[in-house]
Amino acid sequence: MNTLDWIVLLITMIGIAAYGAWHTRHTDQLDTYLKGSKTTRWGTIGISVMATQASAITFLSIPGQGFESGIGFVQNYFGLPLALIIVSALFLPIYRKLGVYTAYEFLGQRFDAKTRLLGAGLFLLQRGLAAGVTIYAPAIILATVLGWRLDLTIIATGVLVIIYTVTGGSAAVSLTQKWQMSIIFGGMVTAFFILIARLPPGLGLGGATHVAGAMGKLQAVDFSLNPDRRYTLWTGLFGGLFLSLSYFGTDQSQVQRYIGGAALREGRLGLMFNALLKIPMQFSILLLGALLFVFYQFQPAPVFFNRVEWQQNAGGTNAVVFHALEDRNAALHVLKQEKIQAWLDARNHGDTVAEPAARAAMLEAQAATEAVRNEARAALTAANPLAQTKDSDYVFIGFILDQLPHGVIGLLIAVMIAAALGSKAGELNALGTTTTIDLWRHFRPLAAHDEARNVRAAKWLTALWGLVAIAFALFAGFSENLIEAINIIGSIFYGVVLGIFLVAFFLKSVGGTAVFWAAVAAQTMIFALYLLRHRFPVLDISYLWYNLIGCAACVMFSLMLQTLLPRKPKLAVQNP
Amino acid sequence: MKLPPDPVTDDKSPGVPGFRTWRGVYLFVFAVFVAVVVLLALFSRLFA
Numbered sequence: 001m002n003t004l005d006w007i008v009l010l011i012t013m014i015g016i017a018a019y020g021a022w023h024t025r026h027t028d029q030l031d032t033y034l035k036g037s038k039t040t041r042w043g044t045i046g047i048s049v050m051a052t053q054a055s056a057i058t059f060l061s062i063p064g065q066g067f068e069s070g071i072g073f074v075q076n077y078f079g080l081p082l083a084l085i086i087v088s089a090l091f092l093p094i095y096r097k098l099g100v101y102t103a104y105e106f107l108g109q110r111f112d113a114k115t116r117l118l119g120a121g122l123f124l125l126q127r128g129l130a131a132g133v134t135i136y137a138p139a140i141i142l143a144t145v146l147g148w149r150l151d152l153t154i155i156a157t158g159v160l161v162i163i164y165t166v167t168g169g170s171a172a173v174s175l176t177q178k179w180q181m182s183i184i185f186g187g188m189v190t191a192f193f194i195l196i197a198r199l200p201p202g203l204g205l206g207g208a209t210h211v212a213g214a215m216g217k218l219q220a221v222d223f224s225l226n227p228d229r230r231y232t233l234w235t236g237l238f239g240g241l242f243l244s245l246s247y248f249g250t251d252q253s254q255v256q257r258y259i260g261g262a263a264l265r266e267g268r269l270g271l272m273f274n275a276l277l278k279i280p281m282q283f284s285i286l287l288l289g290a291l292l293f294v295f296y297q298f299q300p301a302p303v304f305f306n307r308v309e310w311q312q313n314a315g316g317t318n319a320v321v322f323h324a325l326e327d328r329n330a331a332l333h334v335l336k337q338e339k340i341q342a343w344l345d346a347r348n349h350g351d352t353v354a355e356p357a358a359r360a361a362m363l364e365a366q367a368a369t370e371a372v373r374n375e376a377r378a379a380l381t382a383a384n385p386l387a388q389t390k391d392s393d394y395v396f397i398g399f400i401l402d403q404l405p406h407g408v409i410g411l412l413i414a415v416m417i418a419a420a421l422g423s424k425a426g427e428l429n430a431l432g433t434t435t436t437i438d439l440w441r442h443f444r445p446l447a448a449h450d451e452a453r454n455v456r457a458a459k460w461l462t463a464l465w466g467l468v469a470i471a472f473a474l475f476a477g478f479s480e481n482l483i484e485a486i487n488i489i490g491s492i493f494y495g496v497v498l499g500i501f502l503v504a505f506f507l508k509s510v511g512g513t514a515v516f517w518a519a520v521a522a523q524t525m526i527f528a529l530y531l532l533r534h535r536f537p538v539l540d541i542s543y544l545w546y547n548l549i550g551c552a553a554c555v556m557f558s559l560m561l562q563t564l565l566p567r568k569p570k571l572a573v574q575n576p
Numbered sequence: 577m578k579l580p581p582d583p584v585t586d587d588k589s590p591g592v593p594g595f596r597t598w599r600g601v602y603l604f605v606f607a608v609f610v611a612v613v614v615l616l617a618l619f620s621r622l623f624a
Binding site for chain 2: 074078081082084085088089210212213214218219220221233264265268269272275279280285471485
């Protein structure tokens with residue numbers, strides 16, 4: 001990064017944060033602080049919902065997923081539009097009619113205090129863990145490739161988001177997310193067009209798409225019923241539906257985005273905006289990754305894309321092995337390029353005899369390259385057992401730094417940080433709100449009538465969660481693909497929370513005690529499934545199924561327990 | 577025990593040109609979703 005990149009980065013990031021904080025600095029009403037401005041329209045709500053879900057990991061890891069495994073990850077989002085229709089039709093009208101600040105207040109009104117606390121507690125636990133990941137994930141990648149200090153990167157981004165989120169609450173979050181998403185869309189579209197322009201002359205978007213398809217990167221829909229496959233149409237539709245229903249319907253970081261606004265209509269249209277755009281957006285980001293794969297078939301590609309990690313371990317006695325792997329990778333790359341060109345020539349000339357053989361030779365060359373890359377990972381682990389061996393998160397950022405002009409590099413780094421700040425702000429806002437409304441006010445009911453004191457408490461608790469997230473990010477280590485780490489954490493908790501809400505909405509005969517203990521049992525079962533998955537191969541299923549299993553178990557256990565427990569009439573309704 | 581009140585009725589106009597009810601909006605969104613999945617399946621087959 002040069003001076004121009006720094007100027008672009010600092011002006012966009014600090015400018016948006018300062019604008020958000022300044023514009024909302026006089027927010028002193030609890031309703032506005034927690035739900036946002038009453039004049040918020042559907043466009044702002046829709047962008048806010050999108051920005052809260054789309055973290056920096058979305059723009060760092062998903063192109064890497066497209067590069068490594070193809071675009072099949074898009075199926076993960078197939079349940080999302082269906083879930084948003086359900087949330088818009090059923091959940092949102094109830095939340096608005098009850099006038100709740102948090103989704104868990106509804107559980108208190110429907111069941112009892114302990115179920116409300118359980119729902120809020122599960123949210124705080126899983127979102128608190130995820131909050132650490134969302135701040136750590138982009139920081140580790142940016143710090144590694146840009147040579148920044150990891151601790152300072154975490155602290156700087158964390159403090160920036162704390163300042164404007166604490167100052168203006170939900171109003172500041174929505175306002176800043178709108179501008180951050182503008183930067184994100186602008187940056188990603190720019191990167192896409194530059195990538196197309198950098199493809200070899202004569203190949204173009206059409207040719208690159210055919211190469212990606214022939215090399216197995218464009219399998220968007222997989223109809224397989226094999227439960228071992230992580231992303232299929234069925235895991236996306238069913239597991240994804242439950243994951244999305246739980247995330248959008250019961251996770252306060254999303255509920256808080258759409259329960260405010262000028263009218264019910266605004267929240268609903270904001271959700272439908274996401275239902276229409278989310279799959280095309282994710283497809284575009286994955287396609288960018290698949291096209292990056294094609295780009296690196298014609299440009300020298302490193303044997304391991306996390307070049308800093310590679311270089312750090314390439315010295316001493318490892319040097320011979322590492323250099324040999326680099327040389328073999330370079331030789332195979334040249335060979336593969338010839339095979340790809342031979343396939344393209346056969347295809348372009350309509351040579352139906354030579355084309356299948358050329359394709360087989362191309363795939364064989366690709367398999368040989370993959371084998372060397374796997375050897376490189378093994379060599380890295382042998383040299384340093386603690387080394388990060390997953391390099392797909394570094395593919396896109398590597399392209400940005402190597403191929404984009406200065407100024408645009410700053411813009412793309414701003415994209416990553418804007419996405420990190422946007423999602424982080426939504427999370428902190430929700431964590432602070434839930435702690436204030438469901439815990440602090442619950443244990444200090446007299447304070448509920450003092451609006452100024454409530455706003456002060458919400459500000460302090462939001463700041464506290466920000467500091468917790470920074471501390472967690474500073475001291476934690478994450479080894480798996482980062483976006484999957486967040487989804488796995490979510491899937492472990494979401495199913496059960498959704499089960500509680502589905503019982504609340506649809507099983508009116510079930511009371512608080514039954515659903516509470518059913519949720520505890522179902523959550524214990526999901527923990528056991530996750531922890532024992534390596535010991536018992538039959539339990540090693542796609543994590544998306546945890547959403548469905550947890551939800552179904554909670555609902556079934558609730559019904560069973562309700563038949564066993566005497567039902568006590570509720571004497572008093574909890575104060576929201 | 578107090579049960580949650582029923583959701584607001586679905587027959588209020590969404591205020592979107594071309595749609596008179598929310599049911600119509602949801603059906604449109606669902607139809608677009610189905611079309612996107614079909615297009616993605618065709619895309620996979622075309623470039624396989």
